[in-house]
Amino acid sequence: MATPAGTRPRGEGRAHLNEVALRLFALRGVEGTSLQDIAAEMGVSKAALYYHYKTKDELVLGVIAPLLDELAQIVEDAERHRGRQARIDVVITGMVRIVLESQSWFKVFMSDPYVVRLLPEQTALRQSWHRLADLVTGPDHDEFMKVALLCFVSGLPGSLRDPQVAALDRAQLRDYLVECGRRLLQTRRRTTHAG
Amino acid sequence: MATPAGTRPRGEGRAHLNEVALRLFALRGVEGTSLQDIAAEMGVSKAALYYHYKTKDELVLGVIAPLLDELAQIVEDAERHRGRQARIDVVITGMVRIVLESQSWFKVFMSDPYVVRLLPEQTALRQSWHRLADLVTGPDHDEFMKVALLCFVSGLPGSLRDPQVAALDRAQLRDYLVECGRRLLQTRRRTTHAG
């Protein structure tokens, strides 16, 4: 039952693997998902996975790589804009778009302990994050803005966890999340009360 | 009350175990932390841990039990207040206090995949969460408020992840986080959110 004509086109094997792995990673966590689990879900043997990735670490990185690219893209887009508030807006809308496109991706990427430990070694991500942080902290390097940014991006995937929330209208949800980001990432006016 | 049924506090040994386990859970994730790791960190043998907890699941629940109690306490405090905004304020300040008292606790509790899968079975937590959600969604059950609430509480631990953020003045950080919560959880007065 090797590879009958009628199964997946060439090169799509890896894409399917990434897809299944991501779903299970989001559901049970990376360390809670064995290669056996993934293979069973795909209907192949565990050994078959090693044709696509040499190690589990490489599989994990392969799964989240597209998100690293998207993040870098958002940073580039934001830097092309002038004005801090406009740049921040690009970041917010970009992040909201990504999390709505794939909540699983974002969740695994932002909060899985295994991924969080694995990612800092990726210099491309470090660079993206620093550029992003510089964008929001601005010329005066307001570190508190970084607090708000982190709260927003790490809170995004969690905000969709509730089943009733997941059932909300997609467009309304998008608008509301963007509004949340704008509220959080307003540049601070230190001496004023709410006005 | 949130202590696992049939178990009673047993003294200093268990407290120390909880402490060490929590630290490692926050660092590497629950599934990334073996009983061997914990035992080694404590300078005892793996088997010694089984005097305190029968299984790893019970250890995990024992570690986060105090946080379940604190959460229930916050809900009770909030319900004693009148007026939705006042209640929400109690929730915000309570959450911020907890996360600053123990970031590790909050992080493991809110975002560790193993804990997230383990917790829904705890009916005490389900009750607390529903009461909390009712508080913020208000009499008209505005589900979007739940989005903001989830974004805030699940974003809180992530907001402290950055080393530069962790170095900020504690009192200022507390005030700023409370401000973040208030911005996010303002009751919406508009009938449309697209603004």
Added chain:
DNA sequence: GTCTATAGAAGGATAGAC
């Protein structure tokens, strides 16, 4: 690209001595 079979390490958990 996938299979069977298996090595080798690490995990959770138990038994029984002290």
Added chain:
DNA sequence: GTCTATCCTTCTATAGAC
């Protein structure tokens, strides 16, 4: 409360056939 020793399972990864 802690130890040593051990059991059984599961895990990642490899070897080699098809």
